[in-house]
Amino acid sequence: MESNIPEPEMKSRSGISPIWILPIVALLVAGWIAYKAIIDSGIEATIRFENAQGIEKGKTRVIYRGMPIGLVKDLSINKDFKSTEVSVEFVKQAREQLRKNTRFWMVEPKISLKGITGLETILRGNYITMIPGDGAIERHFVALSKPPAILSAEPGGLNIRLIADELGSLSQGSEVYYKGIKAGEILDFSLNEKGKVIIEVHIDAKFAKRVKKSTRFYNVSGITFEAGLSGFKVSAEALSTLLMGGIAFFKPEEDGKSIQAIDSDSFRLFKNIDLAEQEGKRITLLFDEAKGIYGKTQIRYKGVEIGGVFSVKLNKKMTGIQVTASVQKQYRSLLREGTQFWLVEPSLGLAGAKNLETIVTGTYITLRPGKGKPKRTFIALGAPPTYQEPRKGLKIILIAERLGSLKANDPVYFRQIKVGEVTGYRLSKDATSAIINVDIEKPYAPLVRTTSKFWNASGINIDFSLFKGAKVRTESMQSILEGGIAFATPGKKSAATEETKFDNAKGVVLEETKSKNTETEGKSSIEKQPSGKPVKNGAKFVLHTEVKDEWLKWRPSIVLGK
């Protein structure tokens, strides 16, 4: 149909339709996404695994500090069929961290006595983890076949080395304790050329400053069970040490200045705390025989425990006993040349029991300090020393033909009162006589005058004669049993003045029968002044084997000291 009316001109709209904003926006969005993708694009690196078990393409991740930082993109086996190449895309932040000494390994679930680790891998599959290393930037790595020794890449920690004779029940992962708190763990162990076990230990950063150069490490594995007459003691560090073994450390008290330990310092690992504590303080005592000495025998001085025996063994020639012992630090000044050690054992004598407590507490070693230079090795005495510690009394020397039954600590009587003690004896240099050291207690010292007579009062003195009858004379009961010395000091004009009746009344001199002689002589002149002069230390007297009757009658008056 034709129309007369002209049609409007159909013109396409000039300018650009606003609809074109849409593709521009889309382009911008897509461009931005693409830009971001390029910026965020990861870093490709390959890791060679001996065994790619559990590694899945597109699934297995590289996780560092719990963060996925990489994803396995591809897996291939090497031409020689001996290893696999795993291609991993890392996040871009890893760019600077993938260096030559970076170590990779697979994390697999592991169940040990200490616990279960890597449990998360059961659900999400094994993953690869790493420890950043130094060196040049690198993109090809060889994975470790097992987790490396240093698991905790925690900065600030301390990695040290312990040297032990044997590993014992320690193992990788055994814990290190400080005052019972876990302070680190064993990373690895190996043997060195000398056959010693080298244990690599990591100390956590928190405890690193507790480790000084002088710190001592000791094994705390298992239970320590200690039983003795005085009771028993069971001790164990953390329960896990029962199964896993463990190490503890402490700083020796005497170490005043403490130099901080640094990485790869070496320490000795002691078998137990006793060894560690006694290190460097040990002394050696040489005994003839071990008798009651064993590993826990105490060393006491004046009744106070100052140390203990550590080990008892035969010496190299098998001729004696070598006792290793230690003495606490504050008492170490006792260990000097001249110090004498001996074993204190219970002794049951007729005169009484001594050291009975040792029946319960065990025998112990005691000592008498010397005055020489500090010393570490001592020859112990087989018996208590003959001299006791210096006394303040008057020291005199008696010379006898023979010793008789005298021994150290035997009493010295004056009028049957104990006024002193035998402190020791020895043979004279020319062997002609016995020399007996006697100590007279101070108050009684004036009793001894140059004219005093000493006699051996041991045993029972029996005079038996046809004419005089028998006369039995003894000092105290103790002297009968154990021996003793008595002495008397004459008055001036030495005349027998003793009144035997008086003595008799005291029951000291037993005049059993027919002792007329003593009765008759009783009325002779009595001289009150003692004869002779006071003596000084070291005065010598003859020790008579028998008493003369007249000596018993001497009764000078002597003012006693204070």
Add this chain to the structure above:
Amino acid sequence: MELGKGMDKERLTAREAGLVNCLDCHRLTTKEHGALQMHCSHCGAMLHLRKTNGMARTWALLITSLILLFPANLLPIMTVTYLGEREPNTIIQGIEHFLQSGDYLIAIIIFFASILVPIFKIVGIMLIMISIQKKWQTWLKHRTLMFRVIKFIGRWSMLDIFVIAVMVALVNLGTLTTIRPAPAATYFAAVVISTMLASNTFDTRLIWEGSFGMRI
């Protein structure tokens, strides 16, 4: 007006006949010249001889959807968090996943709905557009048929978005498993919307424009 007379031969268009078809109620009205805006006397809808600026709009929308197709397919479309392990999946990875687990039917449906259909739509409309601009006068009927198919299947491309929406709502087991939409879902939805709009802004009548005397 002798409408319809000899139409088979001459193929007279409404426009040439001075008529306008209401696209809403399909009432034919006469074209009024000089009027700023024509309205259907029947239903009051706006009348256009041809859709306003149809070609430009369609092109713009097509290019938009083409650009957005890339992020939609390359970025993860949903994130499955399984026992704390986040696993983002792109569409292709999802299809692979279904193939591996043996769900071939689901894999094929998703492949069709999410990958093939959007591409088919974009490429199809582009072809029609190019054919119009190049004034190709062949395959007119086929082109129209193709456009009809494109319009029909277009609505199914939202299937993916529905799947994600349903999954997010259903699979929400706390720490055990959760599913969250990922960025590509937005881009994918944008692709679907812009292709649908493109097929809407396109005026099929343009296919037949100037096809006078041509054999079908």
